[in-house]
Amino acid sequence: MEYQEKYQIQYADCDETGTIKLQNLVDAFMHVSNRQLEHTKASSKAMNSANLGWVVTQYQMDIQRLPQVGEVVTLVTKPTGYNRFFEYRDFYLRFNGQELVKIQSQWVILDLEKRKIVPPDSELMASFESPLLAHNPRLPRIKVRDSYDKKRSYHVRYDDLDLNHHMTNSHYFSWMLDMLEREYLNQHELTKVDIKFSHEVLYGQDVRSECELDGDTSYHLISQNGQSSAIAEFGWRKRQDEEQ
Incomplete structure (x- = not known):
């Protein structure tokens, strides 16, 4: 239906x-x-x-x-x-x-x-x-990379929660994309997103967002106390208006 x-x-x-x-x-x-x-x-x-x-x-x-x-x-x-x-x-x-x-x-x-x-x-x-x-x-199999070159910590706020009493899935994307530079985001557009969620993130927890940009793909990890909560791969291309 x-x-x-x-x-x-x-x-x-x-x-x-x-x-x-x-x-x-x-x-x-x-x-x-x-x-x-x-x-x-x-x-x-x-x-x-x-x-x-x-x-x-x-x-x-x-x-x-x-x-x-x-x-x-x-x-x-x-x-x-x-x-x-x-x-x-x-x-x-x-x-x-x-x-x-x-x-x-x-x-x-x-x-x-x-x-x-x-x-x-x-x-x-x-x-x-x-x-x-x-x-x-x-669905694609996504693996955690051996290392990521950018790391940043985030705190789970009340505003991040949903009816299931954990961080809503859409907020992971915000923390992942925040790891990329403003100039890069303004000059590129997404072509694909593969993301897998493994462990829920709860109110008041501190999590770490990690990222590595390799060619036209950015690799992302959200973890809490060393345990993976979400891993993702984003595909990118240059915006058409930037190519002209």
């Missing part, structure tokens, strides 16, 4: 180039996902009342270009299936009939009291027409 909404990119969504921030893009996709589920047993409200929550474990993003301020885009989402461990969901961003962004994502259900993963329930999955999969989607 596919669900979609129109959305106009706002100034508050964008960086100084007028391009939507990655964090805001992910938040917009989370909005349409929640809207699709809001009248089912899988909605954030219903899950929260059962002391459960959806937690993303991986994104694979293919980006033709990110939308600009003022553009009216279509945000699309659909569940692609589940197995006994994970639920899979795709997202698309379209502009004037053209697909600008495609995201594959992998999710688990978290017991919010025990902080443990619980298996998907067939009745729950049926409530939003998510089929049982015979074969699992293949």
Whole structure:
């Protein structure tokens, strides 16, 4: 079952180039996902009342270009299936009939009291027409690098938290991109994002963001007390207006 909404990119969504921030893009996709589920047993409200929550474990993003301020885009989402461990969901961003962004994502259900993963329930999955999969989607395998040349510490604030009582997944992107120089970010645009989340980050914790830029790829690690919380690889290209 596919669900979609129109959305106009706002100034508050964008960086100084007028391009939507990655964090805001992910938040917009989370909005349409929640809207699709809001009248089912899988909605954030219903899950929260059962002391459960959806937690993303991986994104694979293919980006033709990110939308600009003022553009009216279509945000699309659909569940692609589940197995006994994970639920899979795709997202698309379209502009004037053209697909600008495609995201594959992998999710688990978290017991919010025990902080443990619980298996998907067939009745729950049926409530939003998510089929049982015979074969699992293949997402990229990302590995922690031996070393990173840039390191910075961040503190988890109340404003970073979501309904699952841990740092919301979109905020990781802000801390990762903050490791790159302003000039580089203004002169380059994203072509892909692969990110895997492994351990949740909680209120009041101090975490370390690390980064290394190698050619057209930046490598990122968020860790807490030496334990990896998220690793990512971002692909980049020179902005067209910078090439002229």
